[in-house]
Amino acid sequence: MTHPCSPSHPRLYTALLLILLLFGLLPSAHASVANAPGANIEVSLITYGPGETYWERFGHDAIELRDSASGEAINFNYGVFDFNEANFFLNFARGRMHYLMDAAPSDLDERFYVESGRSVTRQPLTMSADQAAALRDFLLWNLRPENAGYNYDYYADNCTTRVRDALNEALGGVIKTQLGARAGGMTYRQQTDRLMSAQPWLMLVMDLGLGPYADQPLTAWQESFLPEVLQARLREIRIDNGHGATQPLLQGEQLISPNRLEAPPVVAPDLRLPLALSGLLLAILIVLTRRWWPTGYALLGTVYLLAAGVVGLILLALWTLTTHHSAWGNANLLLFNPLAFLLLPTLWRARRGFAASRFMDGVIVVQLLAIVIAVLLHLRSGVVQQNQPWLLFALPCWLAMAWSLRRNR
Template sequence: MKKIFILSLLLQSLFSFSQIPNLSDKAIFSVLTVDVANASHTLYGHTALRVNDSIAGFDVVYNYGMFDFSTSNFLLKFTKGDLQYYAAVYPYADFEYSYREENRSIYEQKLHLSLSEKQALFQKLNQSVFSEEKFYTYKFIDRNCTTKVIDVINSVLKDKPIQNNLHKDENYREVLYGYQQGQFWLNFGINIIFGHRPDEQAAVLFLPIDLLEVLKTAQHDGKALAEKPTDLFIATPLDSKFSFWNSIYPLIVFLSIIVLVNKKGLNLFYFSILGLIGLFFVAVNLYSLHREVLWNYNMLLFNPLYLVLAYFLIKNNTIWIKKIALICLLCLGAYLIYLLNKAHLLMMLPLIIATGIVTGRLYLKKEQ
């Protein structure tokens, strides 16, 4: 990150404190797509723009996916949704090197643009890096490295050729689910933190691999906007071995113990987990600006009322145990019905069944 920052400063001194150089007629603009990986911030791939002008003597990448881990209160700002990402420009060689080190494939799609369009796009790119436009508030769906590249290209082309023609019958959650399937706990966490927005039809083109696919058929001035993808680097295939711990089975084992042992202490522990997660979701809904996490119906399962239920269970107050248990069961039933057509139904089903059994026992328990 420090190396890229220094390189960005050097390029800024070249481009921003003098006039932006004119491009030669040999300048090549291309969209770069970096393939997915397993880390949370690499799960969906990456998009950047390359400008290679052999006559003018530079080959650089404009990257809109930059952020600084050393930002004060980084996690709080990311959770709230006001973390500032920024655009940077640096040599293509460093871009390729960094992704070779991560063993992630890089694909290039060269754009068919006129010289005037290239010059306009070049000016836009430098404006987005060397002005107050440099920093932007990241939004998972609406404003990220892919949408920023799309916006800057469409802004200089009158017919705005890059339009989403994918996933017309799918919602965002269904589109994302395929990227997350190999990582159970990450997939689980993402699906329970997401609220209502990801269940909307996937109208926004926001994923790098989807942009790559759209560019294959995009038309500009009656011809193809981009060439077919070429491979700049192909990652070495890695063995994907099954991991018991990164699967649904540990969750099933845990829930089976809760259900089969049926001890008060375990029930208290389980209800406390559900309630605390629910309280966290309430706090996120009140605090966060991310549209994706608002109106989180998963709180019908991870219900803060389970903390109240745990309290009355400690007090052995059977009357209130039954009342709170009934409310929780009704919420659970509503949750199951709402989830019937959702992509993560099967993932959540063990939790729904176990929670229903444990809560139902308390509701049906006779007064002592």
């Protein structure tokens, strides 16, 4: 699985100098964001559009602090990770992802995204002097090496939720209060499929691996785990103007650079028909090759059973051995599971005309019962895992496989 935020480009040397300046470890000849009075600090949300690489598909964002007196502007973001970190890929597989906060001059940060063809949007926010100063102090505290790291979660604790939470805290909780009372537009699964649709195979793998957690109804606050959703939702927020009325949180919106890449679709693709047709086609091929080409039948069946078994092992591992809670309780484990490995010898015996043993008959019945349970789980009321596409794919395949293995009996 991938993450909803794309990291900033490498800038270790610049970041080091920036930290030294911000914390007063190097002499500064002029006023800066670090020592500016709150009345001089302008706060903006900077939103970057999706990129081309799979880990950039969800976009990115940052908080910009600008000193109106000196003109210095710094972007603070939470999307930095290091591929060279010890055991990075092992920790990624376990769901123990270590991310970092970072900061860089705004022009340097934004230039990278402009050159990549990704959109850059600035939304100036209305904050009092005390609120702006408190946000600045928190971000500088968070930037310290001992505070910069956090344990990343795809949906609940990522680079955008950290930005959202920092703004919400500075504004006294007004963002969470208002967005928490409004319904979101899509589920985690729908947003993931929509944004990953440019990489169809990766989208299918991710959809297969997501459990019922990804299908819960979301509030607008929860759905703001995505940069573009947070950007849109901030347009709805109203704050106290200090005179008994309210005013918009946003002072305006400026498109710094337009998107020059292919934009993701507005809605998630419907996978039901493509996967249903794929499952039906595979089932027909199993039946036809069983009758007319035994060797082809054995090879085709082997590919299917191996794939089903491997997928089952991965789903089981995600549920029991990792902290990827978005993959826990996955009903697709009823459709694809390690029982498939037990049927491989029977498959090759069937190629030579031998019937399945009584034990293998039992394995086949258990697998068909698992399919029935998966269907019943999907039909029950309440929050249900939206795995209809995989049900439609697996059902004809397993029916054809069961018929072919028991045909000689």
